[in-house]
Amino acid sequence: MPGYKNFAVAGAGGLGNFIIDELLRKKAAGNVHKIVVLTRSMQGKDALAAKGVEPIVVDYNSPDALWSALQGVDVVISTVAGRSGPVLTVQEPLAEAAKAAGVKLFVPSEFGGDTINHKDGPLAAKNAQHDKLTQLGLPWALFFTGMFSDYFWNQPFLGFDLNNGKVEVAGMGSGLVSWTSRKDIARYVVYATTSLPPSKLHNHVFKIEGERTSVKKVVAEYEVRTGEKVHITCIPMDEVKKKAASGDFKSLLQLVFELDGTYGREEEMNVDWPDFNPETVVDAMVSSKA
Ligand SMILES: NC(=O)c1ccc[n+]([C@@H]2O[C@H](COP(=O)([O-])OP(=O)(O)OC[C@H]3O[C@@H](n4cnc5c(N)ncnc54)[C@H](OP(=O)(O)O)[C@@H]3O)[C@@H](O)[C@H]2O)c1
Structure with missing residues (x-):
């Protein structure tokens, strides 16, 4: 093998x-x-x-x-x-x-x-x-892998504070983002390294994506799933860009979420493991809270 x-x-x-x-x-x-x-x-x-x-x-x-x-x-x-x-x-x-x-x-x-x-x-x-x-x-x-879907939601210093029902986004929070949970990243890395031959592994780029969706959509689905209310604060893009230009990490990240949150076409994702079957962002949020 x-x-x-x-x-x-x-x-x-x-x-x-x-x-x-x-x-x-x-x-x-x-x-x-x-x-x-x-x-x-x-x-x-x-x-x-x-x-x-x-x-x-x-x-x-x-x-x-x-x-x-x-x-x-x-x-x-x-x-x-x-x-x-x-x-x-x-x-x-x-x-x-x-x-x-x-x-x-x-x-x-x-x-x-x-x-x-x-x-x-x-x-x-x-x-x-x-x-x-x-x-x-x-x-x-x-x-x-894109963003860790089980990690961000409780990082208040980055504007994600689900425990207190608050999320802060740049613009409308509707930019598409690639997300994968750490459990699924681990599954993929270990699958690839323990199953694939060197010809498919060495000097190879693996693009992984659990789900491609926006913060706004995730929050709406999370509210339906859990019955919890989450307030989204939308920061105007000009303001976020100004702070990002001065090196503010939270603002830089907010811009990535809104403008540049994916990294390739959907057809390029998960191609090395067709049976990957990753969890959704809301699944990862709910299970990381449990
Ligand atoms: N895409 C995303 O959303 C996302 C989110 C978070 C992180 N990441 C990335 O994922 C990777 C892993 O992040 P993580 O969150 O798992 O990291 P982490 O928990 O913050 O740190 C991983 C380990 O790095 C070691 N380390 C820390 N400072 C070190 C130093 N000065 N010298 C040597 N080792 C040091 C420590 O291990 P020991 O104490 O055992 O030595 C630590 O447990 C990184 O590349 C990070 O950028 C991505």
């Missing part, structure tokens, strides 16, 4: 934990042998060890420690993230160590919109990372 069996996940955070859980399901079914988690600290990682994962504390400045942690690993899945672009650069020593240790595939921390050829702006840091993998000659797979 094609597909890889030995995995390292770097950064066990919001998305990383979903990927680890999905790998554990495959391990229980006998399709995955080894799951290593690279972390900067063992704090809070006891539960992972109890589940059958091997957490290894690494110093991203130590090539030897990284090389040693990656022995016997076929695929590195990086989900490292932080508020600043430089966090992503830890993937450079990680990729060099992976190449030296004989890792066959590197999945960099993408998991958003299409970053290819973005030389400026917020997506440039991710683009630079996959360019580095190409330079290194280490095969990569990129997973573009």
Whole structure:
């Protein structure tokens, strides 16, 4: 059977934990042998060890420690993230160590919109990372997923405050957005890396989309489903653009939601896994609240 069996996940955070859980399901079914988690600290990682994962504390400045942690690993899945672009650069020593240790595939921390050829702006840091993998000659797979549908709705600092029945949008909130839940992203990444042959995996871009819809439509469906009332505050586009130009992250994101929330034609989505069957945005909202 094609597909890889030995995995390292770097950064066990919001998305990383979903990927680890999905790998554990495959391990229980006998399709995955080894799951290593690279972390900067063992704090809070006891539960992972109890589940059958091997957490290894690494110093991203130590090539030897990284090389040693990656022995016997076929695929590195990086989900490292932080508020600043430089966090992503830890993937450079990680990729060099992976190449030296004989890792066959590197999945960099993408998991958003299409970053290819973005030389400026917020997506440039991710683009630079996959360019580095190409330079290194280490095969990569990129997973573009759109917005996390189970994540945004309770991020008040980004204008999504469902717990208090409030959502803030640019314009009318009617721009189309690509959404996928983290559970479904994990399913797709693990499906691809454990099932597809290298010819369909190496240097391949996977475009994933759980649902394509607008914030306004999602809110209306959510109200019907739950009986809860959600108030949408519409901020005029001029105001949002002015704030975005001064670097305000919430405003930048609001513009993406309203003007640039998809990343390709619908026919290009989920083509590598016709049986994907993702959950809708409202399903993800409701289950992440439960
Ligand atoms: N499309 C969307 O809607 C959306 C939303 C959120 C995130 N994302 C993207 O999804 C990916 C994963 O995000 P996430 O929310 O899962 O991230 P996260 O939980 O914020 O962080 C993931 C892990 O990164 C590691 N990390 C943090 N700072 C680090 C540093 N300075 N050096 C090395 N490792 C560090 C930590 O692992 P340890 O403490 O174990 O080392 C942390 O648990 C990122 O690429 C992010 O941009 C997309």
